[in-house]
Amino acid sequence: MNKPFLMKKLKRISLKMLIGFSLFAVSCLLLVYLLAFVLGPPNLLHEQNTIYYSADNQVIGEEHGNESRHWIDLQDMSPAVIDATLLTEDQHFYDHHGFDIKRIFGAILKDIKTLSLKEGASTLTQQYARNLYLSSEKTWTRKLKEAFYTIRLEMFYSKSEILEGYLNSVYYGHGAYGIEAASNHFFNKSASELTLAEAAMLAGVPKGPTYYSPFNDLERATNRQQQILTIMHKKEAISDEEYNQASSEELAYAKAEERKPLQIGPYFQDTVLSEAANRLDLDSESIRSGGYQIYTTLDISMQEQLEKSVSKTVEPTSEMEVGAVVVDPHDGSIRALLGGRDYQKSPFNRAIQAKRMPGSSFKPFLYYAALEGGYTATTKLMSKPTSFEIEAGNVYQPSNFNGYYANEPITLAQAIALSDNIYAVKTNMYLGTETLVETAKQFGITSKLPAVPSLALGTATVTVEEMTTAYGMLANGGHQINGHTIKKIVDREGRTVYERDDAANKLTLDPQKAFILTQLMTGMFDESLNGYMSVTGSSIADKLTRTYAGKTGSTDSDSWMIGYSPSLVTGVWTGFDDNRTFSAAKERSYSKEIWADFMEQAHQDHPAEHFKTPSGLVAIPIDPTTGARATPQCPTSTVMFFEKGTEPKYHCSEHYFGNDKDEAGDGDDKDKNEGLFERWFRVFFD
Secondary structure, eight states: OOHHHHHHHHHHHHHHHHHHHHHHHHHHHHHHHHHHHHHOSOOOOOOBOEEEEOTTSOEEEEEOTTOEEOOOOGGGSOHHHHHHHHHHHOTTTTTSSSOOHHHHHHHHHHHHHHTSSOOOOOOHHHHHHHHHHOOOOOOHHHHHHHHHHHHHHHHHSOHHHHHHHHHHHOBOSTTEESHHHHHHHHHSSOGGGOOHHHHHHHHTSTTOHHHHOTTTOHHHHHHHHHHHHHHHHHTTSSOHHHHHHHHHOOOOOOOHHHHSOOBSOHHHHHHHHHHHHHHHTOOHHHHHTBTOEEEEOOOHHHHHHHHHHHHHHSOTTOOOEEEEEEEOTTTOBEEEEEOOSOTTTOOOOTTTTOOBOOGGGGHHHHHHHHHHTTOOTTOEEEESOOOEEEETTEEEOOOOGGGOOOSEEEEHHHHHHHTOHHHHHHHHHHHOHHHHHHHHHHTTOOSOOOOSGGGGGTOSOBOHHHHHHHHHHHHTTSBOOOOBOEEEEEOTTSOEEEEOOOOOOOBOSOHHHHHHHHHHHGGGGOGGGOOSSOOTTHHHHTTOOSOOEEEEEEOSSEEEEEEEOSSOEEEEEEEOTTOOOOOSHHHHHHHHHHHHHHHHHHTTTSOOOOOOOOTTEEEEEEOTTTOSBOOTTOSOOEEEEEETTOSOOSBOOTTTTOOHHHHHTTOOHHHHHOOHHHHHHHHHHO
């Protein structure tokens, strides 16, 4: 076989192979595009920050885990950002269909020579595909996947959509994803406000966030910024004047404290996150990165005041913890919340997650049941050491605080004001222990409650939020409420996906009995009810300038104070996480001190309020010791409320024959000269 013939044959074979390979390549390419078409547009869903707003629509915080993301429209970005990014990352962006062939072949040749994949020629679309769907590993598999996603992006989305997506997803370092997050992080301003010099600085960062961040290496970052400005000038994207001004501009970077994420009420925000996840039936991470706008019930001034009240009451060196909730009794909205003294040290939420024994603060539920069972404010029971036989062989012996007893009958009014335990257990036994359990459920208590005599003294465990919301039903006259932190949730598309129904809450309690119990609970501050010991609120009574109802509670390791006005309910728990007992008397008073300070500040500059009296009640001056109608001779008296027909029929006889002169004391001349009839008339008809 001669040489020319052999050469012709080899050429024909080579040509066929080339044609075959070309046809195969074209077929593969067509198959890839066909598959891309069949699969349709890839999902552009991406993580975004979820923003929390206060009740008056101020931003109080963001959820983004370790990443900060803010999505903004292309038209809301500074034009300088767009120009600088395109000229830096992809000058032919509007001319290609996802791939810059010339750059790709150049990169391939370099990779072959170095036997590596170090050289990159990614277009902006390829980078966006990688940001959305892939990792940054340099493997052939990843590059093939990237190419496939690039084809799909270019096939189904416009250049503007791709550019907007890229600028909102590219990483700028320091946990900032997207130009808006980066602009806020580096310059404490929106991307729409960036100057040319600032835009050029940021455009250089994504190439290598570790190397080109001005916070990591200012000199290197500035050199890259100058290179970008030079390119923009050469490409006539900016004028000589703009170039000179930007090149010499001294950038004002955000200070460290300005870069810290805004955190108002971190325990409250955790509660919002949990509630949002439940409302939308999503996991917490999906809420964090879902780009939601969550409108909450938080009152910023109340939150700040609650934190101040705690910090100025509890000694800085104390290991005592605090859980506190502030609720609007009209609708159950949580206005402020504190789950501990230092969120950074312990994010455990003691207001929502912790269950502690409420002690005597549980008694109002018992006494509401007692009012339903026929008790009145003047119902009397013996206060003395008592043993209760629960069942054969089992005896329960409760005791009063410090072993103090009246050793005589006392009224319900005094039993509440002095927090008498014997009275409470007797009442629980009389009503039947199941009655208290069912009544507590009426108040919205969902924690497990054992039907035992000691439940009257708060020996079950409950949360601060449960207790505070339950008291809210007394404050609003008996309407059912549910504690909540969210008013509305808007998704990233601007659609309202949840909005709380503000319809009137169901009337669950008897308004008359709820009001009577409220009035009885004001007695903890009324020193006319002092008996064998002082009323439980005597230590803070002089700090209060308006009428409140409330109840304290304590165990060896828990201290509670829950109280309310017609417009606000606040519950405070203090204690130690390890359940250690209190070592100092002042530790037991922290909850009351915090409560009193906060309530006074929260009501400051607000008009005085009064609990609305339902119809069908009568107000009678009562001698707190005898429980009978007070006479002018009684040393003390306090007005108590009764349902018509249940009020005491007789006047106090114990003080009837008292000495007029002694009783008058140092009163004014009018009182001294009044006769018995006139004084009686003034007491009952003035």
